[in-house]
C-alpha cells in the first residue's frame with residue numbers, strides 16, 4: 402500500500418499527473434485511492450519531498 | 459576545473475550552463491527523474507500545468523533571466539503580457555492609468571505622489587504597508603498593496619520592506635512587464651539542458667547528493683549513491699539551509715547556522731483552472747484587490763494557446779498561504795474566484811490545487827532578505843531562490859543571483 406507521510410507532503414501535487422491509473426488527487430495534501438492503486442511506485446520517484454512510500458502492510 | 463552542481467532546478471541549470479560555457483567540466487546531480495524543479499510543466503488532462511511557476515517571467519525577455527538565456531544561446535520565445543496589468547474593482551477592470559478614476563480629487567493628488575515616491579525615493583526598513591499609509595490612507599490603496607504583494611511575493615504588504623517594493627517598482631520601469639515563455643516553463647529548462655549538453659555538461663538524474671566533503675575549509679567533493687566523487691567547486695541549488703545540512707557538523711560557525719535558521723520562506727497556493735470562455739480576455743496579470751485570499755491570476759492562453767486543449771483557456775490564480783487551516787484557505791480562494799467571475803460554476807473546471815510550503819515553498823527565502831552566493835567554505839556556492847538580490851523577484855531574482863555567483867566564482871577560483 403502507498404502511504405503518505407503527512408509531515409513531508411506539502412500538497413504540491415507533482416505526483417498526481419504521473420500516476421498511470423489516476424489513483425492520486427491533491428487538496429492541501431495528496432490522497433491515494435487504494436482501490437485504484439496498482440503499486441507501480443511511480444509516484445514515489447516523482448515526489449520532490451520523499452513523502453510517498455510503499456508499505457507491505 | 460571539475461564543478462558539481464547540486465539540483466537541476468532553474469538556478470542549477472543556469473549556473474551549470476554558464477560554467478560549462480567557460481570551459482569548466484560540469485556535472486549536475488538531480489534527485490528527481492526530471493529537470494526544472496519548480497519551474498517546469500506537468501501535463502494533466504491535456505493542460506500544461508506546472509510544478510510551481512505560473513508560466514510567467516517577471517520582466518519578460520528583457521530582464522536578468524531573459525538576458526542570461528540569450529547569452530547562453532537558449533532559444534525560447536518570451537512574449538510580453540499586455541496590458542501590463544489589470545485591476546478588478548466592483549466587477550470592473552481598470553488599467554494602471556484608470557485606477558485614479560476610483561478616487562476623489564484630493565486622493566488623486568496623493569496617489570500621484572505615492573506613485574512618484576515608488577519610482578524616485580529609495581524606501582526604507584519600514585513595512586511597505588506603513589510606508590503607503592503615511593502617503594494615503596485609503597482602503598482601496600491598502601488592498602492594492604496587499605494584492606500586489608500576495609501575488610508577486612506571497613507576502614502581505616506589512617511583511618516586506620518599502621525598500622524592497624520601491625526597488626521592484628524601479629526594476630519594472632527599467633526591465634518591463636512579465637512575459638510568457640512559449641511552451642511554458644518547460645521550454646526554458648529544456649532549452650537550458652540542450653545548451654548545457656552542447657557545452658559538454660552532464661546531468662545525472664535520480665542521483666541525490668547525500669553529503670558535501672570539506673577539508674581545511676575548502677570543498678573537496680560530494681557523496682552520492684554512485685559513491686564519493688572529487689570536485690574542485692560545488693554549486694548548490696537546493697537552498698542555503700539544505701546545503702549546510704549536507705556538510706559535516708562543525709563545518710560552519712554557530713553564528714552562520716543561526717543566520718540560516720532565521721531565514722523565512724514564502725508560502726502559497728496556486729489554483730489551476732480552465733474555462734470554455736475567456737474570463738479576462740488578455741494574458742496579463744489580473745490583480746484582485748477585493749478578494750479575501752487570491753492576490754491575482756493570469757489567463758495564459760491568449761499568448762500561448764498550446765497550454766490548453768483547443769477551445770479551452772488555462773488560468774492560474776495565486777494566493778499567500780497562512781497555514782493555520784489549509785483546506786479553508788483553499789475553499790476561500792475558490793470562493794474568491796466565484797465572486798470575481800459570476801459564471802465560474804457554469805464555465806470553469808478546477809484542474810488542480812497546489813500548495814507550496816515548508817521545505818518546498820514558493821520562495822525559499824522571502825523577498826526582502828538578501829543572502830550572497832558565497833559560503834564560508836572555499837569553492838562552495840549557493841544559487842536559486844534563496845539568493846535573490848534586492849528588487850529582483852522570482853526567476854529574475856534567481857538569474858540575478860546566478861550572475862553574482864559567477865562573479866564570485868571567477869574572482870575566487872579563476873582570479874579574473
Ligand SMILES: Cc1cc2nc3c(=O)[nH]c(=O)nc-3n(C[C@H](O)[C@H](O)[C@H](O)COP(=O)(O)OP(=O)(O)OC[C@H]3O[C@@H](n4cnc5c(N)ncnc54)[C@H](O)[C@@H]3O)c2cc1C
Pocket residue numbers: 449464465466467468469470487488489490493494495496497509510511512513514515516665666667668695696726727728776814819820821841842843844851852853854856
Ligand atoms: C506556486 C508558485 C508560483 C510561482 N510563480 C512564479 C512565476 O509565475 N514566475 C516566476 O518567475 N517564478 C514563480 N515562482 C517561483 C519559481 O518557481 C522559483 O523561483 C524557481 O523555480 C526556483 O528555482 P530553484 O532553482 O531555486 O529551485 P528548485 O526549482 O526547487 O530546484 C531545486 C532542485 O534541486 C533538487 N534537489 C533537492 N535536493 C537535492 C539533492 N540532495 N541532490 C540533488 N538534487 C536535489 C530538486 O529536486 C530540484 O530539482 C513560483 C513558485 C511557486 C511555487
